[in-house]
Amino acid sequence: MTEFTNFRHNPGLDPAVHVWGWEIPVYLFLGGLVAGLMIIAGVRLMIMRPTARQALVCCTIGPLAGLALLSSGMLALFLDLTNKVNVWRLYLTFEPTSPMSWGSWILLLVYPALLANALTHLPEAIPALAKRVPAFVKISDYILARPRFVVGIGLANIAIGVALGIYTGLLLGTLGARPLWNSAVLGPLFLFSGLSTAAALLHGILVLSTPDNERPEFADFLLSMLTRWSEAKPLDIRIAPTLAQADNSFLTIELALIGLLLIGHLTSTAAHQAAAHLLLNGPYAAVFWVFVIGLGILMPLFLQHLELRHRIRHTIAPSLLVLCGGLVLRFVLVAAGQASHWTTALH
C-alpha cells in the first residue's frame, strides 16, 4: 500500500494538469487541416497542365478556406495566451529548440503560399469577384504565364504544408513531461490526420456541388445561394473519387500511426503504458474508441469504400465524420496528454 499526498494546489495544475482547454485542440485541428489543404493544393497545382484555366476546388476554394481556417486557428491560439500584450515577442526571436517558435514563423509563410495558390486560378472559381476586382485576373494571368512560378508555388505549398502538419504534432510530441505525447509518431500522425481532414473537406465541398438532382435538398439551397452570388462554374467534380480515394489512404495511414503510437507506449515504461491505457481503457477510452476510431476513421473508411465501388452515392457524411474525428482526436490527445504523468509510474 502506498499513499501519496501532494499538498500543492496551483490552479491549472492540481489536482490534474489542465493548462490547455479547447483553444489548443481547435488550433491544432485547424492547423492540421490547413496543412492538408496546402499539400493537396500544391500537389494538384503541380500535376495539372500549368497554363490550363480551370475552376479548381483544390487550388482555389481549398486555399481560400485555408486562409480563413488558419486565421480562426490563430485566433484560438491567441485567445489561449494569458499574456496577450506580449504576443509580438514571438517575432523578436527565433528559438530553434521550440516548436512554437518554429510554428509562429511557419505560420508567417503559410499566408503568402496559400494566397498565391488561391490567386492562381481564382478568376475561374469565383468569376464574380474577378469581375469586380480586375487585379485578380491580372495576377492570375501573370502567374499562369510563368510555369516555373506555378511549380514554385506548388512546391512551396507542399513543403510548408508538411512543415505545418508535422509541427502541430511536434508541438505536443516534444513536451516530454507528458508521456502520452512523448512519441515521434505524433508529427506524422497529425500530418496524416490533417491530410485526411483536408481531403474530406474538399470532398465534401465537391459533393455539395454535384449536379442538382443528386444533391441533398438543404445543400441544394445553400449552394444555389452561393453560386448565384459568385456566378461560379461547376467545380472539377471529376476528382471527387480521387479525393475519396486519397482520404481513405490517409485514414488508413492515420489508423496505422495511432496503432504505432499506442504500441510504442505499451512496450515502453510504466508511465507510457499508463498513458496508453488512458485511451485504451481509461477515462478517455469511450470518446477515443467511439469518436476517433469508430466514427472518425472506420466508419468513413467504410462509407467511402462503398462510394468508390459505386454501391452508394457520394454524400457529405464521410466528410463530416472525418472532420469531427480529426477534431476529437486533437481534443482527446490534448486532454489525455495533460492527464498522463510520469509520477503515475512512481506511485
Add this chain to the structure above:
Amino acid sequence: MSPTLSRRRFLKISAATIVAGAAAGRVSSAIAASTAPTGLRRVPTFCDLCFWKCNAIATVRDGRLWKIEGNSNDPLSRGRLCPRGTGGIGASSDPDRLRSPLIRTRERGAEEWKEVTWDEALDYVATRMKKIAVEHGPESMALFAHGIGGTFVKHTLKAYGTPNIAAPSFAQCRGPRDVGFNLTFGEEVGSPERTDIANTDCLVLIGSHLGENMHNTQVQEFAEAVGRGATVIVVDPRFSVAASKAKHYLPIRPGTDLALLLAWMHVIVTEKLYDAGYVAKYGYGFEPFAASLATFTPEWAHPETGIDPETIRATAREMARHRPATLVHPGRHVNWNGDDAQRSRAIALLNALLGSWGRKGGFYAPASMDVPPYAYPPYPKPARPKLDNPDKKYPFATESITTGIRDATLTGQPYPIKGWMVYATNLINALPKQADTIRAIQQLDLLVVVDVIPSEIAGWADVVLPESTYLERHDELNVELFKEPFVALRQPVIDSPHDQKPNWWIAKILAEKLGLGAFYPWHDIEEYLETRLKGANLSLAELKRAGVVRGPRQPIYFDEGVPAEFPTPSGKIEFYSPQLAAAGFDPVPRYTAPEAGPPGAFRLLYGRAPMHSFSRTQSNRLLSDLMDENAVWLNAVAARRLGLKTGDYVQLRNQDGAVSHRVRVKATERIHPDCVYLVHGFGHTARGLRHTFGRGANDAQLITRYKTDPLMGGTAMNVNFVTLEPAEAT
C-alpha cells in the same frame, strides 16, 4: 545603563551575527536597520501566533508589511520562525478582521451589531461593570485571558477587585503535567519547557507530536537530535511525523499510556537499570514505590496497550542505556483521559529513575533576567475567595480552572458570576462541552470580548472590542525563563489599519472609566516599559533596536553547580507521595483502563497541524493557503470496511448525537483502528469568518463530554466517540 554601553553591546550583537553568518558562508540577514535599502524598514518584535514568543524581525517595504523572519540573536527561534510565525503578517492583513468596536443589537449569538466609538463602547462596559460591582460585588466579574497580551487587562480587573481570572492553558492544556511534576519534583516544567532536547541521546515522546506541534525551539532541537542519530521512541496511536523519525514506534491503544509507563518502570526497577546513586541521593519513598510496581510486568501491560512485551523491555533498556541523557518528554496538551495528572506523575517518576531531572540531555534548570515588576499600588483585597475550585475540591490545582468559573456561572454557587471579560481566548472552541459555555453566557449581564477577528466567542458578546494585532502594538516585556536568560520587546511595526486599539490602551482607558486611574500612573506604554527596563539597567532604545537583549548564560545543570533542590514537602523527589496519600489519592500511580466507547464507534483524538494555531489562524490567508480545511484520519482498513476512501465527505456523529460539519476522509495507514483524528481549530461557525466558515469539522463541537482530573480539575477530552456518516459533497 549608559548609551555608550548599550551601543557597544549592540555592536557586539551585530558582530556576532555577522560572524555566525560568515561561518555559514553567507552574510546574515539580521538587524540592519541602518544599512537597509531605501523603502525597507526592519523592526524587531516578538511573535504572537502562539505562546512560545519567538523573537522576530518584520520588514516593511514601501509602507506595507512584507515579511517577518526570525531574529538571529534570539535563543528561542535562532533566527528561524515556525510556519505560523512566518505567516504572521497574514494576521494583520486578514480582510475579515474586526474593524471597530461593536455593541450587540439583537439576542446573544445572533452576530448582529452596531458600530460604536471606543468611548461609547468602553462607557458601556464601565457602566455595567460598576453595576455588577454594586449589585453583586466585583468578584462576580470574571476574566478569561490567554497569553502575554492579557497582562494589562488582568491588571485592570485585579484593580477592579476580582480574583476570578483563568486561562485555558491550565485545565485544558498543561495543568495535569505541571501538577504531576510538581508533586514529584516540587517544580513545574514551565513554558518554554525546560527540556534539553538539544543534548539528549534518547528522546521519548508520548503523544507529543513535535513537528506538528511546532513549538519552535523544541522542533529545531528535535530535528538536530534526529540528525545526530539520537534514539527516538514515539508512543502514539497515530503514526505522527515524529513517529516517522523514530527508531521505535509504539502504536499504543489510546488512553493506556499509564500501563506502558508502569511496565517500563517495572523493567527498569526489576532489572536495576535505574540511576541508583541519583535515586538514593535525591529520592524519597523509593522502596514502597518499587514494591508497587511488582505486578506491572510488560506481560500485564500487553493486553492493555497492545504493545508487545519484548518491545516494552527493549525500549525500557534503551532508555536506561542512555541515561541520564534520556528525556521522557512530559508533553504539553495532556488532558486526555482523566488520569492525566497521575500519568504525568508517572512520566516524572520515569525521568527520576533515569536521573534526567537537572541533568544534561534531560531537564535543565531555567534562568531568567531580573527585570523588576512595575511598582503599582496594591490591589484591593477581594471580599470573597476565587470560586473556580470551591473547598479545594481539586486539592492540587495550582492555577484557576476555567471550567470551574463556568460551572459557578451556571449554578450561581458559591456566589453568582454576572460578567465575563474575555481576552484572546475563543472559549467556545477551547472549553469542552460548548453547550455549557453557551448556557453560562446566557446567565450573564455582561460579556465583553477583546479579539482581533469575529471569532465564535465574539459572536456571543454584548460588546466586542477590536484589538490591534501583535504587529501593530506594544505589549508587556517578555522576561523569559529559559536556557539562556533574555528580555524581549514587542513593538508596533505598522499602524493598525482601522479603528483597532492595543490592549494596554483598552485596559488603561477602561480603568480610568472605572475610576481606577490611580492604577495607571504611566501615561503611555513606552513610559511603562522604560521604567521597567531601567530597573534592570536596560533601556527601551536598546530593545527597540535589538528586539532582544540576552543576559549572561548561567549554570543550568546540577553538574554545573545548580543546587539540586526539590521544593516538595520532603525536599526530595517524591517517588511515594505522602501529599497524595493524605488527600486520599494513590500515592504511587495506579492504572485504570479507559472506558470503552459504544460498539463500532471510534475514539475521537485531535491535535495540531504545523501551520495553524488552535482556532485562531484559519482565517489568516497565508496560512489557510497551506491548509484550508481539516480531514478526519481514519485507519485504511476501517475505511475499506466502511466503504470510504480518501476525499469522501462524511459527517461525524458522537455518542450524544452531536453532528459535525461535513469533512473529508483521510483513509490512512497512519492511525490505529480504534480512533480517528482531527486537526483542532477548523469547522468555524462564526459567520464573520467568511473565508473559513464551515470548512472542515470542529472537534470542539464533538467534545460534549469530558472527564475531570480528580487531582487538579483538568478536563480530559479524549473520551468522546464518533461514527462516520456519508455526507453530500455540496
Add this chain to the structure above:
Amino acid sequence: MVIDTRRCVGCMDCVVACKTENSVPEGFCRDWITETVHGEFPTVQLEIRSERCNHCANPPCVDCCPTGASHVHERGGVVLVTPEKCIGCKACLAACPYDARFIHPDGYASKCTFCIHRVEQGLLPACVSVCPTHCMHFGDADDPLSDVSRLLASRPNYTLLPEAGTKPGVYYLT
C-alpha cells in the same frame, strides 16, 4: 539544493516563507510538500519532501519556450522566466514533468527562482533560511568543497523523476 528528508517535518514553513518573500499571490505556491506513506499500520514509513522547480540542467521548459522568456541564468544553474517576454502560451507548464510552474494572475509563467535576488546578495533562498529543521542546503554541487557536495558524497540521495531526462538540480537525502 539538497534536502534532507530525514529531518523534514513537512511543516510548510518553506512554502509560506517563499510566499511572503516573493509575494506569491494567494492561492498559488512556488514550493510545496508531498508525503509518501508505505506499509501497513503500524509498520509504516513516511517520507516528506519539500518540492519546487528542480532547476534542471536539461530544462524542457526552456527548450520549448518560443520567446526566450524561459532561460537559464547567465551564470548557469538557475532557470528563470522574464515576465516581460512571456506570452503565456503555457508550453513550459506542459513541458515541466514536475508541474513546477504556474500562470501568475498577471498572465506570465512563474515558478521558483532559487531566490536569485537573495543569492546575489549573499543570502540563502528564503525557504532554506527559514527551515526550522535545517533540512535544506543550498550551494554549488559542482564545487567539491561545498556543503552540498559533501552531503551528496556522504549520504544516499536521489532526484525526482530522473527517467524524464531533465537532470534535476534538487537532491533528496534519504
